Amino acid sequence: MTVYNFCAGPAMLPPDVMKKAQQEFLDWQGLGVSVMEVSHRSKPFLAMVKECEASLRRLMNISDEYEVLFMHGGGRGQFAAVPLNLSEDGLPGVYIENGIWSKGATSEGAKYLEAQGIDIRNDVDGKFSITPVSEWTLPEAASFIHYCPNETIDGIEIFDVPSHPTAPIVADMSSNILSREINVNDFDLIYAGAQKNIGPSGLCIVIIKKTLLARKGLVKPSILDYALEAQQGSMYNTPPTFAWYLAAEVFKYLESIGGVKEMEARNREKAQILYDYIDQSDFYSNKVAVHCRSLMNVPFWLKDDALNEAFLSQAEQAGLVALEGHRIVGGMRASIYNAMPIEGVQALVAFMEQFAKENS
Numbered sequence: 001m002t003v004y005n006f007c008a009g010p011a012m013l014p015p016d017v018m019k020k021a022q023q024e025f026l027d028w029q030g031l032g033v034s035v036m037e038v039s040h041r042s043k044p045f046l047a048m049v050k051e052c053e054a055s056l057r058r059l060m061n062i063s064d065e066y067e068v069l070f071m072h073g074g075g076r077g078q079f080a081a082v083p084l085n086l087s088e089d090g091l092p093g094v095y096i097e098n099g100i101w102s103k104g105a106t107s108e109g110a111k112y113l114e115a116q117g118i119d120i121r122n123d124v125d126g127k128f129s130i131t132p133v134s135e136w137t138l139p140e141a142a143s144f145i146h147y148c149p150n151e152t153i154d155g156i157e158i159f160d161v162p163s164h165p166t167a168p169i170v171a172d173m174s175s176n177i178l179s180r181e182i183n184v185n186d187f188d189l190i191y192a193g194a195q196k197n198i199g200p201s202g203l204c205i206v207i208i209k210k211t212l213l214a215r216k217g218l219v220k221p222s223i224l225d226y227a228l229e230a231q232q233g234s235m236y237n238t239p240p241t242f243a244w245y246l247a248a249e250v251f252k253y254l255e256s257i258g259g260v261k262e263m264e265a266r267n268r269e270k271a272q273i274l275y276d277y278i279d280q281s282d283f284y285s286n287k288v289a290v291h292c293r294s295l296m297n298v299p300f301w302l303k304d305d306a307l308n309e310a311f312l313s314q315a316e317q318a319g320l321v322a323l324e325g326h327r328i329v330g331g332m333r334a335s336i337y338n339a340m341p342i343e344g345v346q347a348l349v350a351f352m353e354q355f356a357k358e359n360s
């Protein structure tokens with residue numbers, strides 16, 4: 001039976017990449033040892049990381065004005081690194097809040113600087129919604145503006161990009177990096193924990209405008225120091241080598257299928273199939289306003305919560321795993337990241353249809 005894994009993260013990775021990793025697990029590049037067993041400073045590893053960065057630059061069209069860092073500590077590591085590196089002149093960090101993760105960033109930031117949260121949620125009648133970017137009121141001066149374009153738990157995606165005359169725009173793209181085309185030049189710093197669209201957990205990609213590396217920021221641990229990491233080629237200390245290798249393989253794979261443009265087309269098709277089915281059903285509902293529905297994380301609710309357990313166990317028997325919603329919002333959640341094939345979404349919809357029929 002084919003198993004489709006809808007986990008929000010760590011999430012499924014492209015099967016072709018997993019097979020390749022398996023094939024070369026014990027013998028990487030004919031060296032007779034695993035990629036996990038070689039020095040991060042060895043020639044083959046350095047060649048791999050060079051190509052990995054080049055591949056990501058091609059995929060996202062990242063110019064020379066940006067540094068690409070491969071850091072430790074996932075998304076939350078960056079919740080600390082951003083204020084520690086970007087705090088300037090005692091100005092507050094501004095945090096746009098549209099869900100659980102963006103609020104998490106505010107709480108962490110508040111340990112290091114004045115963290116000014118701006119709540120843009122404007123739920124109506126139990127429907128999740130947000131104020132559109134064009135209507136945000138941002139303060140005149142700030143160390144940075146932080147926002148989360150895709151709230152993994154709430155299923156809210158922000159498709160427009162904010163701008164500010166002086167403050168850098170920082171985006172937590174942990175759950176939507178590489179899922180659709182963006183213009184990197186609209187951002188000053190993009191970061192993304194790897195475990196959804198990139199590779200195994202632990203690794204975090206940081207794409208930062210080089211001019212920002214001159215900021216002194218606050219006293220910080222060296223492993224969270226952007227300028228130091230840039231100077232050291234992201235190897236100030238031993239990097240998460242296996243995660244880095246797998247990220248390189250995922251980037252290679254993405255390039256081979258036609259890059260982010262193709263990925264976006266597939267992602268839009270998958271999301272549409274699922275939302276269309278939910279919207280026409282009176283058994284399931286999605287609470288997110290149409291203009292900010294995530295292409296990656298689709299929360300949905302059964303009309304009767306008492307059926308949740310049966311839904312989850314029967315789904316699992318049908319090979320559809322990890323559909324339980326986050327405990328904070330309840331219900332179900334289908335995470336349909338880049339690696340989820342359209343067949344997985346079709347199988348989910350077919351199961352949902354059958355379950356609704358049997359339980360209506």
Ligand code: PMP
Pocket residue numbers: 008009073074075076077101148150151152153172173174175193194201202
């Ligand atoms: N930001 C977002 C949008 C996330 O989805 C997550 C994790 N699901 C995080 C930050 C935290 O990432 P990590 O667990 O890697 O610290």
